[in-house]
Amino acid sequence: MIQLTEEQRMIHATVRKIAVEKxxxxxxSIDESDEFPMDYVDxxxxxxxxxxxxPEEYGGIDADTTTLCLIVEELARAYASAPQMLITTGAVxxxxxxxxxxxQKEKFFKRLxxxxxxxxxxxxxxxxxSDAGSLQTKAVLDGxxxxxxxxxxxxxxxxxxxxxxxxxxxxxxxxxxxxxxMVDKDTPGFRVxxxxxxxxxxxxxxxxxxxxxxxxPRDNLIGEVNKGWSLLTGVANMMRVWGAxxxxxxxxxxxxxxxxxxxxxxxxxxxxxASFQAIQFMLADMAMEIEAAKxxxxxxxxxxxxxxxxxxxxxxxxxxxKCYAADVGMKATTDAVQIMGGYGYTQDFPVxxxxxxxxxxxxxxxxxxxxxxxxxxxxxxxx
Amino acid sequence: MICLTEEQKMIQExxxxxxxxxxxxxxxxxxxxxxxxxxxxxxxxxxxxxxxxxPEEYGGVNANATTLCMVIExxxxxxxxxxxxxxxxxxxxxxxxxxxxxxxxxxxYPRFSSxxxxxxxxxxxxxxxSDAASIQTKAVLDGxxxxxxxxxxxxxxxxxxxxxxxxxxxxxxxxxxxxxxxxxEKGTPGFSFxxxxxxxxxxxxxxxxxxxENARVPKENLVGKAGEGWKVLTxxxxxxxxxxxxxxxxxxxxxxxxxxxxxxxxxxxxxxxxASFQAIQFMFADMAMLTESAKxxxxxxxxxxxxxxxxxxxxxxxSMAKCFTTDAAMKVTTDAVQILGGYGYTKDYPVxxxxxDAKGVxxxxxxxxxxxxxxxxxxxxxx
Numbered sequence: 001m002i003q004l005t006e007e008q009r010m011i012h013a014t015v016r017k018i019a020v021e022k023x024x025x026x027x028x029s030i031d032e033s034d035e036f037p038m039d040y041v042d043x044x045x046x047x048x049x050x051x052x053x054x055p056e057e058y059g060g061i062d063a064d065t066t067t068l069c070l071i072v073e074e075l076a077r078a079y080a081s082a083p084q085m086l087i088t089t090g091a092v093x094x095x096x097x098x099x100x101x102x103x104q105k106e107k108f109f110k111r112l113x114x115x116x117x118x119x120x121x122x123x124x125x126x127x128x129x130s131d132a133g134s135l136q137t138k139a140v141l142d143g144x145x146x147x148x149x150x151x152x153x154x155x156x157x158x159x160x161x162x163x164x165x166x167x168x169x170x171x172x173x174x175x176x177x178x179x180x181x182m183v184d185k186d187t188p189g190f191r192v193x194x195x196x197x198x199x200x201x202x203x204x205x206x207x208x209x210x211x212x213x214x215x216x217p218r219d220n221l222i223g224e225v226n227k228g229w230s231l232l233t234g235v236a237n238m239m240r241v242w243g244a245x246x247x248x249x250x251x252x253x254x255x256x257x258x259x260x261x262x263x264x265x266x267x268x269x270x271x272x273x274a275s276f277q278a279i280q281f282m283l284a285d286m287a288m289e290i291e292a293a294k295x296x297x298x299x300x301x302x303x304x305x306x307x308x309x310x311x312x313x314x315x316x317x318x319x320x321x322k323c324y325a326a327d328v329g330m331k332a333t334t335d336a337v338q339i340m341g342g343y344g345y346t347q348d349f350p351v352x353x354x355x356x357x358x359x360x361x362x363x364x365x366x367x368x369x370x371x372x373x374x375x376x377x378x379x380x381x382x383x
Numbered sequence: 384m385i386c387l388t389e390e391q392k393m394i395q396e397x398x399x400x401x402x403x404x405x406x407x408x409x410x411x412x413x414x415x416x417x418x419x420x421x422x423x424x425x426x427x428x429x430x431x432x433x434x435x436x437x438p439e440e441y442g443g444v445n446a447n448a449t450t451l452c453m454v455i456e457x458x459x460x461x462x463x464x465x466x467x468x469x470x471x472x473x474x475x476x477x478x479x480x481x482x483x484x485x486x487x488x489x490x491x492y493p494r495f496s497s498x499x500x501x502x503x504x505x506x507x508x509x510x511x512x513s514d515a516a517s518i519q520t521k522a523v524l525d526g527x528x529x530x531x532x533x534x535x536x537x538x539x540x541x542x543x544x545x546x547x548x549x550x551x552x553x554x555x556x557x558x559x560x561x562x563x564x565x566x567x568e569k570g571t572p573g574f575s576f577x578x579x580x581x582x583x584x585x586x587x588x589x590x591x592x593x594x595x596e597n598a599r600v601p602k603e604n605l606v607g608k609a610g611e612g613w614k615v616l617t618x619x620x621x622x623x624x625x626x627x628x629x630x631x632x633x634x635x636x637x638x639x640x641x642x643x644x645x646x647x648x649x650x651x652x653x654x655x656x657x658a659s660f661q662a663i664q665f666m667f668a669d670m671a672m673l674t675e676s677a678k679x680x681x682x683x684x685x686x687x688x689x690x691x692x693x694x695x696x697x698x699x700x701x702s703m704a705k706c707f708t709t710d711a712a713m714k715v716t717t718d719a720v721q722i723l724g725g726y727g728y729t730k731d732y733p734v735x736x737x738x739x740d741a742k743g744v745x746x747x748x749x750x751x752x753x754x755x756x757x758x759x760x761x762x763x764x765x766x
Contacts (some may be wrong), residue, residue, distance in 0.1 A: 002683070003690070042706055275766050280759035283751075287762055288755075289701040295679035308386075320672040375671055376664035379644060383656050 002298045004066070011061065015331040017154045018043055021080035027079035030203035031353050036160050037203050040082055041116050050117040053090045053097065053110075058109045060093075065301040068242035076250025077257075080357035083250075085118050087243040090155040091236055092119035092165040095180070098235050099223040108182060112162060119189060120161035122152040122209055123232070129154075130370045132167070132176040133229065137211060139168040145215040146181065147169075151193065152209040156364070159192060161207025166209070173228040178228035181318035182220045189214035200356025201364075206243045236312075237366070238304065238318055238376075244365035245321040247296050248358065249290065255336040255354040258288050262340055262349075279339060301339040315376045323371035329358040386686075391450050398457040401430060407461040413587035414464065414736050419543045420587055423465050423566040428498040432469050435493075441492045443666035446473070448685040451612040451626035457479045459634025460641070464738045466589040466634065466686040470627045473500035475548045478619045479566070481605050490603075491546075491566065503544040505593060506616065513753045515550075516613065520595060524609075527602055529565065530552070531595035534577070539747065541591025542576045545569050549593075550612050551725055563611035566604045573598030584739030585747075601650040603652040621698055621749070621757075622688060624705040628748035631679050632712035632741060636674045639712075639719035640667075646723055663722060670715045677708040699761035712741040 004012065022043045030037050044050055052071060054060025063071065067089065075083040096105055112119070128135045137150025148168060158164070164183045171177030183190060194207030223231050260283060263274040273279050300317040303309045309317070333355035337344040343350045362368050387395065405426050413420050427433050432454060437443025444450070450475060458466035479491055494500060511518040520533025531551060538547075546566055553563040565576060575594030581722050607615045616670040644667060646659035716738035720727040727734045747753050 003686070018584045121637055167465075262761060264766060272766050274763050277756075281755045282762070283762050284706075284755035284758035287699075287758055288707050291700065291703050292676040292707050295683040296676045299679040299683065316671070317675065320675050324672045324676055369665075370670035372665045373661075375668040376661075379671055380648060380658045380664065383648060383659050 002066070002294075004116070008067050011063070011067055012074065014047065015049075015071050015074045017073050018047065019082075022115070023082045027081075028083065028350065030079070031308070032202075032347075034197070034202040036205045036333075037082075037254050038116075038160075040120065041085070041160070044086060044292055045117055049086050050089045050112070051093065052162065053085065053093045053187045054109065054277055058105075065304040067297065068253075069246045069297060069301045072242050072246035073250040074254055076247045077254040078082060078250075079254075080247055080251040080354065080361070081201055081203045083247060085157045087239070087247070088121045089117065089119040091121045092163065092287055094239065095121075095165060095222065095235055096182075096229060097125040098179070099231055104182075106218070106220065108163060111184065111195060111222045115162040119163045119165060119173060120155050120158045121236070122153060122155045122164050122166040124154045126153045126208075127150060130367055132232070133178070135167060135178065137166065137168045138180060139170050139179065139216075141149050141170075141218065141332070142216045143214070143279045146218060146221070148181070148183070148189075148211040148214040149209050152211075154196065154206055154364075155209050156204050156206050158207040158209055159195060161205075164190075164209060165222070166211075167228050175229040177226055178224040179225050180228040180231055181216060182222060183211075183214065187214050187216060194242065196355070199359060200353065200354060203362040206283065209290070210363075211297050219234040224328070233315075237315065240322040240365050240371075241297060241304070243319045243322075244361050245293075245318075245325045247295055248325040248361040249297060249323075251357055251361070252286070252290050252293070252325075252329040252332040255351050256283070256290060257285070258349075258354075259286075259339050259344075265281035266340075275337070282339060284333050286335055289328040290332060292294050292322070293328045296324060297321045312378050316375050319366075319371040319374045322365065323368045323375070325375075326358070326368055330355075333358040385462070386455070387480070388582040389602040390444070390757040391453060394444070394450060397430065397451050398432070398454050400685050401426065401432075402458050404582040406458060406465050410462040410465075411730070411733065411736070413462065414584075415586075417586040419589050420465060423462075424468060424501065424543075425499070426498075428467075428470060428683050429530065431499050433472050433500065433649065434495045436473045436480055437492060438480075439497055442498060442555045443476075443497045444700055447676060447686040448622070448626055449682065452630040452681055452685045453632040455509075455626050456634040456637070457590075460632045461589075462637040463631050463635050463744070464585050465587065466573065466631055467588040468540050468543075470623075470631065471504050471544070474501070474504045474620070474623050474627070475546055475566070477623060478548055478564070478606060478615060481619050482564075482615050486603070487566075487606070489719055494546075498548060501540055501544040502546045502548065503538055503540040504620070505535050505538050506620075509534060509536050510537045512537075513750055515616070516562070518552055518562065520549075520551045520565065522553050522565065522600070523600075524553070524686075528599040528645060529596070531567075531573070531598040531604055532702055533595050535593040535595075537580065537671070538591050538593050539588060541588055541593060542579065547593070547604070547727060550616060552680060553609050553612075555610060561610055562616075563609050564612040564615045565600050566602070566606060567598070567600050571598050571600065583742060584736065585743040617698075622694075622701050623700045625681060625684050625688065627676075628744050629704040629708045632744040633674070634676065634707040634709070635737050635741050635744070636670075636712040636715040639716045639734055639741075640670050640674055640733055641717040641725075642732075642737075643667075643670075643722045646726075648721075657722070658741040666718050666722060670718055673711040674715060677704070677711045679706055680704045696763070700760050702749075702757040702761075705748065706751045706758070709741070709751060713738075713745055716741040 051060035435446035
């Protein structure tokens with residue numbers, strides 16, 4: 001229903017096929033075991049999806065924002081956890097495309113030819129979540145190396161990533177002393193710490209990263225020293241539209257589709273429950289809010305792809321996409337469980353998983369409260 | 384996705400200026416007196432807003448759905464009551480353009496060219512509101528004319544309009560099967576006006592009763608075939624909600640948001656502008672998020688209509704846009720009154736009027752409950 005180019009249509013069709021054939025059938029067992037789905041990794045590698053943001057000369061598919069939205073939405077429609085490794089990797093690669101030197105790009109893109117091809121985007125620390133500007137993991141220059149000490153927490157895809165893009169303190173206080181560095185998982189002193197046991201979003205490899213006298217070459221610094229905060233806000237925050245926003249959207253769509261079919265089959269009082277207006281109106285509201293979120297997301301993606309609005313306008317729209325889609329996803333999945341009643345509450349049906357997964361999107365990639373802070377700040381301006 | 388053509392941008396600029404300079408200063412008075420603003424009708428006429436849908440050779444701009452959305456949105460930011468006359472007038476012309484014969488177009492188009500004609504869309508009866516198929520006003524063929532008898536109620540832009548698109552029962556067949564649509568001129572003997580409604584809001588947009596006592600209407604004024612009026616209503620009428628009720632309430636929400644924002648930046652409590660408090664900021668973020676979602680949904684849908692996507696695809700989208708936007712406007716205006724506190728509740732400030740106006744749009748042009756019926760029918764198909 002969104003006007004797509006031929007190429008976007010083709011990519012969309014391919015991803016839909018993958019989602020139906022390879023992603024969906026494994027969702028329940030991954031949720032159950034919380035094991036990282038290495039079979040998904042293989043499928044994504046085969047289809048160049050880890051490198052989707054890269055230009056073709058680097059083996060990517062040169063995806064614009066609209067294409068990224070389509071890919072994530074379609075995968076999340078099958079299983080919300082599935083696209084997470086692509087989102088973190090895409091985020092890191094986009095950052096490199098924008099801020100790395102040619103030599104750095106050569107080096108890191110080449111490094112990703114072996115192993116899982118996955119990257120993690122490591123910002124959060126145990127004591128610094130929404131207040132990311134006060135992060136404490138330190139990097140101290142020592143000759144031609146930086147010495148890194150500290151810990152990162154809640155790092156999605158951290159468990160299997162080859163490269164970690166980390167935000168570290170190299171200078172003074174708060175946002176002014178933060179830099180961005182790449183750390184190879186094979187660097188001595190680096191290790192993956194405890195894996196979080198979560199309510200949902202299983203199989204995303206959410207772990208702690210521990211840096212114990214980790215020496216990384218000075219050349220792994222991305223962009224200028226102490227200018228990491230502007231990379232975060234200027235580049236990374238924009239990814240929320242195709243990352244968290246489309247994860248929530250796809251997950252909600254999957255729940256709605258499931259519950260529509262269920263309510264047509266389930267008979268109570270001698271009729272399918274879909275024939276009762278009480279159920280019909282719940283479904284209508286779910287569909288309406290999902291379509292509103294979808295419209296907001298694809299309008300924003302279009303504006304990004306065409307440079308159709310100012311940075312502040314786009315920043316606000318991206319925050320709205322993330323926050324609104326996540327809230328809609330929570331409401332739609334909660335109602336999907338409600339419509340299915342006792343069955344919906346059991347693990348024999350997928351909607352309870354979708355509801356648990358939806359909760360996470362309200363929290364990660366900038367909590368919905370932080371999105372509202374940014375939206376309001378852009379509206380109100382300086383007081 | 385809101386990609387406007389050069390011509391649309393020019394129209395938008397023009398309407399924005401008219402709204403600000405001519406309509407806004409009159410808005411409070413129009414509401415207070417509840418008198419139809421003939422001065423505004425004249426200005427709209429002079430600036431081509433009363434015949435936007437007409438082909439260019441008759442002085443129109445051949446307006447598509449997106450153009451109409453944008454015009455209604457801009458006027459409604461300052462006065463939805465004034466926007467309504469554009470809406471109902473374009474509704475009739477639009478039905479004529481899509482469903483009328485060449486002979487009818489040749490006969491009626493020149494009458495609109497003078498740009499001072501107003502039109503109304505006449506469906507509702509005292510006992511046939513949401514259940515429109517049960518209308519009872521009768522039209523019986525007698526020689527070269529149909530003889531009308533019955534009463535219509537809640538007719539927007541009634542009494543002041545020159546032309547009326549009227550749905551009546553001609554038979555054969557019950558309910559939706561026996562309905563026909565006619566264009567009836569003011570001044571037809573036997574066609575008179577009853578009481579004018581006193582409303583909570585949308586004041587200055589007259590809501591009248593129409594009485595037919597042996598009123599004779601030439602049979603050439605039948606739009607479409609006898610007994611096929613329901614098709615005229617659903618195929619053309621339902622889709623107009625996108626630029627009717629939906630865009631009207633988008634404008635209301637935007638107007639209220641903008642006003643409350645300006646107020647909150649100035650209003651000092653506890654030694655600071657109230658906009659500096661997170662409690663207020665988060666209300667604004669939510670108001671903006673809903674408004675932008677509604678806007679995205681409306682313009683995505685209008686683009687689908689303008690691209691000629693199938694009726695079955697666009698019909699539920701239009702219903703979602705109508706229902707979602709009017710609910711959003713109700714919430715946004717209610718919160719705007721809340722942010723202004725006691726002042727917001729007084730008639731010295733415009734937000735209480737906006738809140739009263741918003742309520743009207745949840746009800747007219749197909750209640751939000753009827754929209755949900757349409758949406759869920761599209762989701763569920765035949766049960």
